[in-house]
Amino acid sequence: MSDNKTTLAIVDDHPIVQEGLQKLLVNAADITIVGCFTTGTDFIHFLKKNPVNVVLLDISLPDVSGIDLCREIKKLSPDTSVLALSNHSERSMVLQMLQNGATGYLLKNISGEELIACINEALNGQLTFSHAVKEIMSRPSLNELKDIPKLTKREKEILQLIADGMTTADIAGTLHLSPLTVETHRKSLLQKFEVKNVAAMIRVAIEQKLIP
Amino acid sequence: MSDNKTTLAIVDDHPIVQEGLQKLLVNAADITIVGCFTTGTDFIHFLKKNPVNVVLLDISLPDVSGIDLCREIKKLSPDTSVLALSNHSERSMVLQMLQNGATGYLLKNISGEELIACINEALNGQLTFSHAVKEIMSRPSLNELKDIPKLTKREKEILQLIADGMTTADIAGTLHLSPLTVETHRKSLLQKFEVKNVAAMIRVAIEQKLIP
DNA sequence: TTATTTCTACCTGTTTCCAGGTATTTCTTT
DNA sequence: AAAGAAATACCTGGAAACAGGTAGAAATAA
Numbered sequence: 001m002s003d004n005k006t007t008l009a010i011v012d013d014h015p016i017v018q019e020g021l022q023k024l025l026v027n028a029a030d031i032t033i034v035g036c037f038t039t040g041t042d043f044i045h046f047l048k049k050n051p052v053n054v055v056l057l058d059i060s061l062p063d064v065s066g067i068d069l070c071r072e073i074k075k076l077s078p079d080t081s082v083l084a085l086s087n088h089s090e091r092s093m094v095l096q097m098l099q100n101g102a103t104g105y106l107l108k109n110i111s112g113e114e115l116i117a118c119i120n121e122a123l124n125g126q127l128t129f130s131h132a133v134k135e136i137m138s139r140p141s142l143n144e145l146k147d148i149p150k151l152t153k154r155e156k157e158i159l160q161l162i163a164d165g166m167t168t169a170d171i172a173g174t175l176h177l178s179p180l181t182v183e184t185h186r187k188s189l190l191q192k193f194e195v196k197n198v199a200a201m202i203r204v205a206i207e208q209k210l211i212p
Numbered sequence: 213m214s215d216n217k218t219t220l221a222i223v224d225d226h227p228i229v230q231e232g233l234q235k236l237l238v239n240a241a242d243i244t245i246v247g248c249f250t251t252g253t254d255f256i257h258f259l260k261k262n263p264v265n266v267v268l269l270d271i272s273l274p275d276v277s278g279i280d281l282c283r284e285i286k287k288l289s290p291d292t293s294v295l296a297l298s299n300h301s302e303r304s305m306v307l308q309m310l311q312n313g314a315t316g317y318l319l320k321n322i323s324g325e326e327l328i329a330c331i332n333e334a335l336n337g338q339l340t341f342s343h344a345v346k347e348i349m350s351r352p353s354l355n356e357l358k359d360i361p362k363l364t365k366r367e368k369e370i371l372q373l374i375a376d377g378m379t380t381a382d383i384a385g386t387l388h389l390s391p392l393t394v395e396t397h398r399k400s401l402l403q404k405f406e407v408k409n410v411a412a413m414i415r416v417a418i419e420q421k422l423i424p
Numbered sequence: 425t426t427a428t429t430t431c432t433a434c435c436t437g438t439t440t441c442c443a444g445g446t447a448t449t450t451c452t453t454t
Numbered sequence: 455a456a457a458g459a460a461a462t463a464c465c466t467g468g469a470a471a472c473a474g475g476t477a478g479a480a481a482t483a484a
Contacts, residue, residue: 014321020232087299109226152460165412167440181462187442196442197470198411200377206418364430379470392433399472409440409471428483433476440471449462454455 005032006123007051011069012058012085013038017108021056024112031119040064040072047076054081054119056106059097066093067100074101081122089133104128149192151210158185163202163211217244218335219263223281224270224297225250229320233268236324243331252276252284259288266293266331268318271309278305279312286313293334301345305421308360316340360420361404368422370397375414375423 008031010021018036025031034052037043040063043055055073059066070082081103086093094105103122106115110130121128151159161171168186172179186198193201205211220243222233230248237243246264249255252275255267267285271278282294293315298305306317315334318327322342333340363371373383380398384391398410405413417423 014232015323016229016232016236016320016327018232019235019324020226020228020230023231023235024228108228111227112231115228154461162411163415165407165409165415167409169440177461178463180464183441184463185461187444190442195377197377197379198409198441199374199414202411202414203375203377203418203423206415211415366431381470389431390433392435393431395471396433397431399474402472408473426484428481430479430481432479434478435476436474438471438473440469442467442469444466444468446464447462448464449460451458451460453458 005030006119007032007034007053008119009033009035009037009043009046009052009055011037011040011043011055011061013062014058017058017085021115024115027112028116028119031116038062040069044069044072044076047073047080052077052080054083054122056083056085057102059084059086059093067096070097070102071100083118083122083128094129094133098127105133106130107132149208149210151189151192155185155189155192156210158182159189159201159205160211162186162189162198163205217242218331219244219246219265220331221245221247221249221255221258221264221267223249223252223255223267223273225274226270229270229297233327236327239324240328240331243328250274252281256281256284256288259285259292264289264292266295266334268295268297269314271296271298271305279308282309282314283312295330295334295340302421306341306345308421310339311360317345318342319344360422363401363404363422367397367401367404370394371401371413371417372423374398374401374410375417 008025010018010033012018012021022033022036025033034050035043035046037046040061057066057070061069066084070084073080073082082101083104083106084097084102085106085108087108089105089107097105104118104127106118107130109132110118114130118128118130157175158171161174166174168179168182171177172182175182190196190201193204195201195204202211220237222230222245224230224233234245234248237245246262247255247258249258252273269278269282269285273281278296282296285292285294294313295316295318296309296314297318297320299320301317301319309317316330316339318330319342321344322330326342330340330342369387370383373386378386380391380394383389384394387394402408402413405416407413407416414423
């Protein structure tokens, strides 16, 4: 009878999280933790010799990206359900994990009951998300709908200098341009970002990683 | 004899982490966990009535910022050692926590032994860091040496609205203030940040994590 | 209670930004 | 060679920001 229990593996480089997961899962009588791993390669090595029903996978491991590891797991063992574990819920990351075969996406602030519920959902073949992720995925987020503006070389250059606190005149000086030219570029920057002043522009530019 | 054991509290909104910390600390015979809290206010409430030697404090709680909570703890109970717990090690955050009275800064990928060692160091009055943090702090980065400005409540509020692209008039409207008052705040913000326009201010404010 | 900080509000003047254009010279891509 | 994109430069006028003050009320700390 003990053979039809669910086999579960934990892949997470945080000892705290490993211990925490173990403790939360001892309440689940039908789940057996068959292994705890701190790197992706360790787990892959294990998976080649042992069947695993569900793996709780931290997406930010030291050795490999969560995305790559997930794909590798599914290639090696398609029947293994991968539940991604993460601290942050960025839409793009959730989508990428699902594209690469993950069965669910859980935030680390999940409760013990919710965790067990999600594992069971995953075993039934359903996609499953922790509460907080559901919310974020259900309402398409504002700043990810509007496309990232395509800036020209000059515009990027000027954007950078604006972010450094330079005025139009300063920029004109350092780039040996007419202030009026700089104004023109500044104007098209504001247009492309769809904002009405530099404060907002710098904010979203950083958000979109257009400024270091 | 059991009375001179170290009293320790955990403040973290992640059940996994709470359980994990508890499990890692049962090996430490001289430490008693006197409470686990998921919000800052809960813990403050507890602290008002109970002595606590060490608190393991997650810096990203749902209700209050780690910085504010840390300051409040030290005000209420200066003898309590605050060990910040975090996922990421950004210099600016480490510095800010120390400025506000934290005794140490630990990453969540810390091992059980290291955790206990750090707690004991903290009890001896030493500043203590987990391995990874030490590294980052040992090589000073240039632009983070300048101290982080201490903003008032109002200033933070207005900074946020500026970052959202609001003009002085807009802000005055939403906060029901005179535009002249908002200008005054705006002026002191620029002074505190030591910049001459909002573009630069937003940039460093984000860098210093004063804006989400 | 006194001292200090914070929040509030005002005044004056200058600079910079923003919005609405137009237009010529490069590049680049087809 | 022609079309399109990018970079350059100009004009006008109004809006907003910035710099340099002063100052009283309210909250907090010493």
